[in-house]
Amino acid sequence: AQSVTQLDSHVSVSEGTPVLLRCNYSSSYSPSLFWYVQHPNKGLQLLLKYTSAATLVKGINGFEAEFKKSETSFHLTKPSAHMSDAAEYFCVVSDRRAGGSYIPTFGRGTSLIVHP
Amino acid sequence: NAGVMQNPRHLVRRRGQEARLRCSPMKGHSHVYWYRQLPEEGLKFMVYLQKENIIDESGMPKERFSAEFPKEGPSILRIQQVVRGDSAAYFCASSPPGQGGDTQYFGPGTRLTVL
Numbered sequence: 499a500q501s502v503t504q505l506d507s508h509v510s511v512s513e514g515t516p517v518l519l520r521c522n523y524s525s526s527y528s529p530s531l532f533w534y535v536q537h538p539n540k541g542l543q544l545l546l547k548y549t550s551a552a553t554l555v556k557g558i559n560g561f562e563a564e565f566k567k568s569e570t571s572f573h574l575t576k577p578s579a580h581m582s583d584a585a586e587y588f589c590v591v592s593d594r595r596a597g598g599s600y601i602p603t604f605g606r607g608t609s610l611i612v613h614p
Numbered sequence: 615n616a617g618v619m620q621n622p623r624h625l626v627r628r629r630g631q632e633a634r635l636r637c638s639p640m641k642g643h644s645h646v647y648w649y650r651q652l653p654e655e656g657l658k659f660m661v662y663l664q665k666e667n668i669i670d671e672s673g674m675p676k677e678r679f680s681a682e683f684p685k686e687g688p689s690i691l692r693i694q695q696v697v698r699g700d701s702a703a704y705f706c707a708s709s710p711p712g713q714g715g716d717t718q719y720f721g722p723g724t725r726l727t728v729l
Contacts, residue, residue, distance in 0.1 A: 604656030
């Protein structure tokens with residue numbers, strides 16, 4: 499069975515400072531891992547995706563994440579926060595099931611607060 | 615290429631009424647997924663459909679909920695005899711054929727309020 503733990507429910511940073519959103523996962527096989535962002539009352543937007551290629555994945559808006567198998571982690575980082583980054587972020591793990599389909603499991607989300 | 619479309623965006627129902635939520639996938643996408651998001655929680659998978667087939671409904675409540683994806687037209691999530699606990703945001707996602715849903719594209723959601 500797969501599961502995702504987002505270690506912080508809220509992260510607060512000042513504009514221009516680095517962002518770190520932590521995610522640990524468990525999975526039976528080699529999973530696909532994703533980060534999505536959700537702005538208030540909006541749908542989810544894919545930030546980045548890991549699928550067993552390079553362990554450092556670059557996404558949109560300056561975000562990147564590093565897959566560390568030994569630590570079962572997939573933390574999301576950004577060197578410098580912008581006010582527009584304030585949103586809810588979801589870490590997602592997706593295993594391929596026996597029938598060939600992917601059914602993702604979402605973390606509970608981390609709310610990123612950016613102070614001016 | 616239009617994204618995933620959902621309507622209505624907001625839906626208010628009284629207890630005991632029926633709610634119908636619609637999802638039009640991205641052009642060329644034949645896989646549709648429905649999720650429910652309760653306040654301050656992540657999305658919970660409900661059902662995975664392909665055209666005219668339910669592939670995986672392991673997340674669907676056993677009663678009152680049903681979903682379909684007909685050959686023509688949008689996918690429909692139907693909730694009969696709604697109760698207050700059904701109040702949530704319902705998201706639809708689609709993916710192209712051949713990937714099994716590895717990468718999904720989400721709609722803006724329908725926010726259901728049950729009075």
